[in-house]
Amino acid sequence: MNQTMPNSFRHFPDDRGHFGQFGGRYVAETLMPLILDLEREYKAAKADPAFHAEFDDLLEHYVGRPSPLYFAPRLTEELGGAQVWFKRDELNHTGAHKINNCIGQILLAIRMGKKRIIAETGAGQHGVATATVCARFGLPCTIFMGATDVARQAPNVFRMKLLGATVVPVTAGAGTLKDAMNEALRDWVANVHDTFYIIGTAAGPHPYPELVRDFQSVIGREAREQIQKRTGRLPDLLVAAIGGGSNAIGLFHPFLDDTSVKMLGVEAAGYGLDKEHAASLAGGRPGILHGNKTYLLQDEDGQITEGHSISAGLDYPGIGPEHAFLRDIGRVDYTSVTDEEAMDGFQLLCRTEGIIPALEPAHAIAAVKKVAPTMGKDQIIVANLCGRGDKDIFTVADRLGVEL
Amino acid sequence: MTRLASAFSKGRPALVTFITGGDPTPDATPAILDALVAGGADVIELGLPFTDPMADGPAIQAANIRALEAGTKTADIFRIAAEFRARHPETPLVLMGYANPMITRGAEWFAGECVKAGVDGIICVDIPNEEDAEIGPALREAGIAFIRLATPTTDKARLPAVLENSSGFLYYVSVAGITGKQQAAVDTIAQAVAHLKAGTDLPIAVGFGVRTPEQAAAFAAHADGVVVGSALVDLVAQHGANAAEPVRALTQALAEAVHKAREPA
Ligand SMILES: Cc1ncc(COP(=O)(O)O)c(C=O)c1O
Numbered sequence: 180m181n182q183t184m185p186n187s188f189r190h191f192p193d194d195r196g197h198f199g200q201f202g203g204r205y206v207a208e209t210l211m212p213l214i215l216d217l218e219r220e221y222k223a224a225k226a227d228p229a230f231h232a233e234f235d236d237l238l239e240h241y242v243g244r245p246s247p248l249y250f251a252p253r254l255t256e257e258l259g260g261a262q263v264w265f266k267r268d269e270l271n272h273t274g275a276h277k278i279n280n281c282i283g284q285i286l287l288a289i290r291m292g293k294k295r296i297i298a299e300t301g302a303g304q305h306g307v308a309t310a311t312v313c314a315r316f317g318l319p320c321t322i323f324m325g326a327t328d329v330a331r332q333a334p335n336v337f338r339m340k341l342l343g344a345t346v347v348p349v350t351a352g353a354g355t356l357k358d359a360m361n362e363a364l365r366d367w368v369a370n371v372h373d374t375f376y377i378i379g380t381a382a383g384p385h386p387y388p389e390l391v392r393d394f395q396s397v398i399g400r401e402a403r404e405q406i407q408k409r410t411g412r413l414p415d416l417l418v419a420a421i422g423g424g425s426n427a428i429g430l431f432h433p434f435l436d437d438t439s440v441k442m443l444g445v446e447a448a449g450y451g452l453d454k455e456h457a458a459s460l461a462g463g464r465p466g467i468l469h470g471n472k473t474y475l476l477q478d479e480d481g482q483i484t485e486g487h488s489i490s491a492g493l494d495y496p497g498i499g500p501e502h503a504f505l506r507d508i509g510r511v512d513y514t515s516v517t518d519e520e521a522m523d524g525f526q527l528l529c530r531t532e533g534i535i536p537a538l539e540p541a542h543a544i545a546a547v548k549k550v551a552p553t554m555g556k557d558q559i560i561v562a563n564l565c566g567r568g569d570k571d572i573f574t575v576a577d578r579l580g581v582e583l
Numbered sequence: 584m585t586r587l588a589s590a591f592s593k594g595r596p597a598l599v600t601f602i603t604g605g606d607p608t609p610d611a612t613p614a615i616l617d618a619l620v621a622g623g624a625d626v627i628e629l630g631l632p633f634t635d636p637m638a639d640g641p642a643i644q645a646a647n648i649r650a651l652e653a654g655t656k657t658a659d660i661f662r663i664a665a666e667f668r669a670r671h672p673e674t675p676l677v678l679m680g681y682a683n684p685m686i687t688r689g690a691e692w693f694a695g696e697c698v699k700a701g702v703d704g705i706i707c708v709d710i711p712n713e714e715d716a717e718i719g720p721a722l723r724e725a726g727i728a729f730i731r732l733a734t735p736t737t738d739k740a741r742l743p744a745v746l747e748n749s750s751g752f753l754y755y756v757s758v759a760g761i762t763g764k765q766q767a768a769v770d771t772i773a774q775a776v777a778h779l780k781a782g783t784d785l786p787i788a789v790g791f792g793v794r795t796p797e798q799a800a801a802f803a804a805h806a807d808g809v810v811v812g813s814a815l816v817d818l819v820a821q822h823g824a825n826a827a828e829p830v831r832a833l834t835q836a837l838a839e840a841v842h843k844a845r846e847p848a
Contacts, residue, residue, distance in 0.1 A: 195713065205682055205709045205717075207638045209734040209759050212741050351644060357635065364637045369760035371736060467682040467709065467717075468635060480657045481687030483634045 188435035188510055191501065196385020199507060201500035204384040206470045209368045218386045220291050225393070230286060237282045238397060241315065242272045244279075246398075248405035248561070253531040254547075261415065261554035263547055265534075265564040266402045266430060275537065275566035276398060276426045277308035281377055283394030285312040288375035295370065296320045298377045299363040301328055301356035301422065302492030302539065303335025304566055305379030310344035312377075320344040323362040326354035328491045335570050353485040356422075356495045360469050380423025381499035384470030388499050395429025402561055403433050410559060416550070417442045419563040420542040421513070422457075422492045424499035426565035431511060441512065444502060445546040447488035448515035457486030458515040459498045460506055468496075473503045489518035489574065490538035492566070520545040522578055525568065537566030538574065586675040587703050587728055587751045590625045591786035596803035598623060598841045599788050600834060601679065601812030602819060603630035603646035604663055605655025611824045612663050613670075618827040619815075620674050622834025623842070626752075626788075626808065627667075628706065631660050631680030638708045640763035642813040645820060657684055661700045668701030677730060677751070679706040682717065690721035697727045704728030704751040712744045719748050728752075733779055735759045735771075742782045752786040753779060754810065757802070763813030766792035773805040796840035803844035811837055 191198045196218075204214055224230040238244040247267045255263045268276040288296060296313050298320070300306030306322040313320035322339055326348040329336055339346050352358040360383075367376045381391040399417075406414055417434060419427035421444045434440045449456035456462060459474040466475040468483060476484045476496035488494040505511040516524070521538055524545030528536050536544060543562045551560055568575070576583050590597050600619045604612055612629075619627050632650035636643060664676055678697065685693045685707060697705065704727055710717055712731070722729045728751025736759055737745050746753070755775060757767035772789055779787050789802045790810025802809045818833060819826040 203717075204711065204713050206711060207708050207734075208711050208732045208745060209638075209736050209756065211711045211713070211744075212736045212738065351648075352634070361635050361637045365640075365761045368638060369758075369764070371759055466687060469637070470709070472717075475683070477683065477687070479687075481633075481684040482651065483683070 184508060188505070189432065191504065192385060192389055196389070198501045198504035200465065201472050201503040202385055202388055203472050204470065205467045205472065206384045207368055209371060213371050214384050216291065220287060221386050221390050224287060224290060233286060234283055238279065242278050242282065243270065244397065245401040245405070246270050248402055248409065251532050254528065257531055258548060258551040260552040260556065261558040261560045262556070263551055264406065264414070264559065264561045266398055266561060268398060268426065268563065268565045269536065269540070269567035273304070273308045273311050274569060275304040275308065276395060276429060277305040277379060278311065279397055279429070280379065280391050280394040280425060281308040281312045283390065284375070284377040285316055288318070288377070289316060291375065293375035294318065294373045296375055296377055297323070297363050297366050298379060299323045299356065299359035300379060301325070301359065301494055302490065302537070303328065303332040303339065303570060304492060306344070306346070307335050307338045307342070309377050310339040310342035313344065314342045321366065322346050323349055323359040323366070325356060325359045326350045328355055328359070331574055332491055332570055333573070355491070357483065364469070379425070381425040381428045381501060382423040382469060382471055382473065382497060388471065388501055391425050392428045392432055392501060395425050396432045398426065398429040398563065399431060399433035402430060406559065406561060413437050413440050414559040414561045415441060415554065416560045418445065418543045418547050418560060420445045420493065420539045420565065421498060421502065422495050422539060423497070424502045426563050428499060428501055430563045435510065443546060443550065444511055444513045445542045446513060446515040447490055447493035447542055448517040449487040451517055452515060455487035456515070457488040457494050457496065459496055460502070460513045461515050463496070465503070471500045473497050473500045489521060489578070490542065492537070492539040493542065514546055516542050516545040522575070524548055525575060534564070535568035536564055537568050538571045540565050585703065586673065587626065590675050591752060591807050593625070595842045596806060596844050597625035597788065597808035598799070598838045599626040599628060599790070599808050599810040600624040600815055601628040601630060601810060602815055603632055603643060603650050604660045605632055605650030605653055606646040606816070606819050607649050607823045608653040609655050609659040609663065611826070613666060614827040615819065615830050616667050617670065618831035619834050620671050622831040623838030624674070624834055626675045626677060628677045628679045628810070629660065629664065631657065631678050631684055633681040633684055636681065638761055640761040640813065642763045642816050642820065646816045661696045664700035664702050675703040676701065677704045677706060678702055680708070682707055682709045686717055690718040693718070694721040694725035694727055698725050702727065704730050706730045706732070706754060712747055715748050730754055732756050735775065742779070746783050749785065752788050752808065753783060755779060755787055755789045755806070756791050757789050758791050760791070762791060764792060766798060769801045769805070772802055776805050796836045799837050800840040800844040803841040809841050
C-alpha cells in the first residue's frame, strides 16, 4: 500500500461522484437534470429516519433479513486451512442480494413521484428482484435483457413475466448485460419525465454507485456484527464475486477501515485470461462507459470488447468505479477464476454443505478453495453467498453433459 | 473568422449533416462526404464509430456496427478527415461520438489529431459540463470547438452549466430521446430557441428526428441551423457503396429548403 492512502476509505465518492479518478457522471445532457435530481433526493432520503425505517422494515419482513452467517464445517475440513463462513444472502426473497438494492431504489422512485420502472438484467436476478418490488408497489416495469441471456436464463425470464414485468430481449452486440444496459439507457432518455431506472449493480453515473453500495452495505453491516458475536473478533479475509461489484462492495464497505481485514474480489476469467473473459481489472484499462469512468475491456481504439463468462451475472466488460479505486490504492485485492474453476466450486459447495450456489458466488467459492489452504486454522474467511443456484441448473447440466 | 463561424454567417439558416465515418466502409466515406458538400451542406458532422452508441436509435446504431465490422479504426477517421480538409478547405468538419474513443489515448492526443486533420470541433454525447475536465481543456488549448448539446430537459437553472465552456455552435436536441425516432412540434422549437438565445450568442442548430425538406424548413424558420442525420444514414444503409448520389440528392433538397426557410436576419 502506498502513501496516498486516505484516513478513511468510507468517505467516497467526493461531491462530484468521483472515487479518485473513477466514477463521475458521463451521461447525455438529457439525463443530467434527472441525475442531479436523484442525487438531491437521495441525500434527503439518507437524512430521513422515515426512509430508513421503511427500508429496514421491508428488509426484515419482506426480504427476510438479517440473513444468517453460516460456518461451513465440512468445506472447512476439506480445504484444511482457514475457517470458512458464508453470508447467506442466497436465502433472501428472490434468491440473491439484488433485492436489497431494489427495495432501496423503489422507495426512492416513489419519493420522486416516478410512475414507471425500467431495469437491465444479466442473469435475470436483478430483473426478478426489480419485477418483484414493482409488483409489491404496483408500478409498471420493463426489463431489458440481452437475447443471449434470455436464452440461457429462461426460468428467470418466466419469473419476471409471472411478476407482471415486460421483458424486452436486446439483440444488439453479443446480447448480454452491456447491451441490455445500453437499451435501458435509451429508454430512459426517451422517458425521463416519468421513469425511474433501477440500476442493478454498483456502477453507472453518480449517484448510482454510491446508493447501490449503501443499500447493499446491509450485507457487510450484518456480517460484521454477526461474526463478532459468534467469534468475538473480525474476520481475516472477505471474499466476493464481482460482476459490476454490488454484492462485493456491500460486504466490503463496512469493513474498509478495519485494517486487519483483507479483502478479495473475484472476477470471471471465463475461458482464461489469455482468451475470452470478463475480468475488467485483470484485463482492462480505464475508460468511460455507461455513465462512469472505470476499468473496461476494450481495444486500443477504446472500442468495448465482449466479455465471456459461464455466469451471465458476471458477463460484463466493466466494474463499479469504487472497485477500480480500491484496487488502484491497494486496499482490496482482486483475482479471477475460470468457468471451469467456478464449476468445481459450484459442485464443491453442493457436495460438502448441501447448498446449491449460483454460478456467480461459485466464483467466490473457487477462490476460497485456493486461498483457504494457505491460511491458518485459526483464521477466518467470510465469503458472500450472494445467490442460489436454481436459475443455473440448466447451464450447469449442459456443462456436465447431462440432459434434463 | 473560423470555418464554423463563417458557416453560420451566410445570412441564412445552415444545413448541418451527419453521417457515420467508415459506414459502410472507410473507402466509401470520402465520396459520401463529397456528396454532402456537393448537395450544399454547410457543416458536416462525421460520426466516430463506437461499439456502444447509447444515445442513438436503430439506424445510427446499425451504422456504427457496419463501420466497425468493416474494420474502421480511429486512424481511418482522422485520415478521412485530413483528406477531406485537403479537398474542401472551406467546409467545417465536426467529429461526433462518444467519450471513450476520444479519451482512450489521452485527450491531448485526440485534440492534437483533430488539429492535424483540420477538424473544427467535436460533439461528445457523454461528456456533460460536469466532466469537462476530461477533454475540454485539451480541446481549448488546441483551438478545437467543443459543441455542447442542449435538450428539452435543459431548463433555466441548467442552461448556464450547458453554455459554460461551449463553443462553435449549440446543438439543440429537440426531443428527449434517441436519434432517428420522433419529431418535436415546431412551436416547441421556436420557444426553445428563444430560451437558448437569451443565454448565448452562439448559433443554434436544431436536430433529432428531422427527415424531410419540409420538416427541415419548418425547423430552420426558427433556428440558425438544422441537423439531419438518420435520414442520410438510412440512405447509406440502403445503397451501401453507391450511396453518394442518393445522399447528394437528399442533401440538395434539404439545403434548398433550409436555405430559403426564412428571410435574412
Ligand atoms: C447471484 C448474483 N451474484 C452476483 C451478481 C453480479 O453482480 P454484482 O457484482 O453487482 O454483485 C449477480 C448478477 O446478476 C447475481 O445474480
